[in-house]
Amino acid sequence: MVNESQLWKTHVTKDDNKRYKNNGTHKESWCNYCIRHEARQLRSAQLDAVSMGARTDEAESEAVLEKRVRDNTNPRPSKVKEWWEHLAKKCAHVPDHVKEEAQRELEMRRQKEDHNRRVRDANKENSAQSLPAIVAPSSVPATPSRTIILSRTESLASVNSTISPNHSTPESSLSPHGRSGLIPSSMDGSPPYYGEIFSQTQPWSEARQAEFAADLCRLVIVCNMAWLAVEMPYWRAFFAKWLPSALMPGRQELSGRVLNEEADKVVAEMKVKVEGRYGTGQCDGWKNVSKTSIIGTMVNVEYTPHILHVDNVTDKPKTAVELLKLVEREIRYAVEVLKVVIVAWCTDASGESAKMRRLLVRKMPHLVVVDCWAHQKINLFCVKINLIVGDIFKITHRFVEIINNALEVVKWFNNHSRALGLLRDAQMAKFGLTLTLILPVLTRWTSHYLSVTRLVKLELAFKQLLLDAGENLEVLIVCAGTKADAKRKAKEVLDILERPDFWPDLRS
Numbered sequence: 001m002v003n004e005s006q007l008w009k010t011h012v013t014k015d016d017n018k019r020y021k022n023n024g025t026h027k028e029s030w031c032n033y034c035i036r037h038e039a040r041q042l043r044s045a046q047l048d049a050v051s052m053g054a055r056t057d058e059a060e061s062e063a064v065l066e067k068r069v070r071d072n073t074n075p076r077p078s079k080v081k082e083w084w085e086h087l088a089k090k091c092a093h094v095p096d097h098v099k100e101e102a103q104r105e106l107e108m109r110r111q112k113e114d115h116n117r118r119v120r121d122a123n124k125e126n127s128a129q130s131l132p133a134i135v136a137p138s139s140v141p142a143t144p145s146r147t148i149i150l151s152r153t154e155s156l157a158s159v160n161s162t163i164s165p166n167h168s169t170p171e172s173s174l175s176p177h178g179r180s181g182l183i184p185s186s187m188d189g190s191p192p193y194y195g196e197i198f199s200q201t202q203p204w205s206e207a208r209q210a211e212f213a214a215d216l217c218r219l220v221i222v223c224n225m226a227w228l229a230v231e232m233p234y235w236r237a238f239f240a241k242w243l244p245s246a247l248m249p250g251r252q253e254l255s256g257r258v259l260n261e262e263a264d265k266v267v268a269e270m271k272v273k274v275e276g277r278y279g280t281g282q283c284d285g286w287k288n289v290s291k292t293s294i295i296g297t298m299v300n301v302e303y304t305p306h307i308l309h310v311d312n313v314t315d316k317p318k319t320a321v322e323l324l325k326l327v328e329r330e331i332r333y334a335v336e337v338l339k340v341v342i343v344a345w346c347t348d349a350s351g352e353s354a355k356m357r358r359l360l361v362r363k364m365p366h367l368v369v370v371d372c373w374a375h376q377k378i379n380l381f382c383v384k385i386n387l388i389v390g391d392i393f394k395i396t397h398r399f400v401e402i403i404n405n406a407l408e409v410v411k412w413f414n415n416h417s418r419a420l421g422l423l424r425d426a427q428m429a430k431f432g433l434t435l436t437l438i439l440p441v442l443t444r445w446t447s448h449y450l451s452v453t454r455l456v457k458l459e460l461a462f463k464q465l466l467l468d469a470g471e472n473l474e475v476l477i478v479c480a481g482t483k484a485d486a487k488r489k490a491k492e493v494l495d496i497l498e499r500p501d502f503w504p505d506l507r508s
């Protein structure tokens, strides 16, 4: 049968070492989808129980539970036709495309049996009339069958469909109660938990459940939430109340299996867009917030960049040879997996990057290697702007003085929380909202402008602050402390604010 190997490879697990009940032909076997569904139900129930405090141990992983469920489930004989019938008609957890494949497979088998029966009948008739026998073809022409590509996790999942008499079936115990926190005692060896049981709900189909998990994964990422959120008691209670049919995954599944499936989808979409086209590879390194050294690689195909990989290289030497290994791996991936024609590779102008490019072009002379134009341009740009700003500062002494005074005010208020608090009160009283004072950053060229603009916006609040203090500026002065130095600095800042030309100068 054309799809028989597919049956044993992805849909059904067969234990080649164990005969089914001393059966001379058939082995023990289980439906992967039923086993996986049962394990996920248990995992979700265990996570619920942990979040409700009904279980003190950590929830077990899906892999452990799958093995447990299979060990506790009666096997079936490895009869090919019966398994296709299970997948086509009986299995409640099989994905739609597998069900369709099973139905096609059964139809093919039916046609073959019909054909053979007709041949047999004809031969019987012929032998009765002493005519030559008709030879049946060894196989019926197979209708093209779709290849099922399952994820890594799916292919690893174990099997089964018949739950042993001692154990409740997914349909009889777990599904009818939804995600109730009910853990069958037979599965984890602990006494049964008789907690709150939600009303009976219709379980979702495999496809709907997968779509829910994928959307949830995206939601958590887009909202910048911690994976842990899905295991929080309130989260689980919320979904159990409003979406009782949804099987809530844990953080392990969401950040592992589900995320990998989503990433595979992205790569599949990318392949379609880049296959057979010319592309330029590029890589660059940076440190993330936790000071981990990262190198990201991308390929630019017809003006559209696509991310290849992001590598953690914290524990690796920062040398050209090490970078070359990474770039060679990425080129292989782009060429062999994505089928992109890599024509060039681009890096920044750092020493090890430049050396790596020289080594790369020696190994792959057909490549064009280039410095990142933007990096050079930014460097040049920065130098030029620095020079320009420097020139303005030199030429326009008055301008420098105004900016310096503005910065003194911003820095002093930002550094003294009591003063900042009083300014915020004044803003609330004046505008009904509070805005932050912006300290300019040297390499962000518009930030000086934004800083001054913000200060001008708050002019009335500053004036109100001074007005409220009235003659008693001491309240503001001691915001910085009672030391002579601190008081002197505070007076300087307040002097700036009280100067009649300070605000008109800033506005101009």
Ligand SMILES: [Zn+2]
Pocket: 031, 032, 033, 034, 035, 086, 090, 091, 092, 093, 094, 160, 161
């Ligand atoms: Zn099944």
